[in-house]
Amino acid sequence: MKAIGMIETRGLVAALESLDTMCKAASVSMIDLKRVGSGLVAVVVEGDVAAVTSAIEAGKTAHLRTGGELVSANVIPRPHPELAKIL
Numbered sequence: 001m002k003a004i005g006m007i008e009t010r011g012l013v014a015a016l017e018s019l020d021t022m023c024k025a026a027s028v029s030m031i032d033l034k035r036v037g038s039g040l041v042a043v044v045v046e047g048d049v050a051a052v053t054s055a056i057e058a059g060k061t062a063h064l065r066t067g068g069e070l071v072s073a074n075v076i077p078r079p080h081p082e083l084a085k086i087l
Helices: 012-025 049-065 081-086
Strands: 003-010 029-037 040-047 069-077
Touching: 003 012, 003 049, 012 029, 012 040, 012 049, 012 069, 040 049, 049 069
Parallel strands: none
Antiparallel strands: 003 040, 003 069, 029 040
């Protein structure tokens, strides 16, 4: 894993729109989609650090097209190998 990026939204449609935008904006792939609860959905992507950073920046505004709400976004470059066990 070179880098992982996460976006959390309120609403599944907003999360899917963000995921679609991220995958189209840069060479990243989805590794997880979790329904956290209370309408929160987290999407996790992986790829090169530059690609993940670019994808997260593009995904941060995609939720606006669906009326959803962006809760948080984060990029972790070179995550610790133990983190892969959680994901």
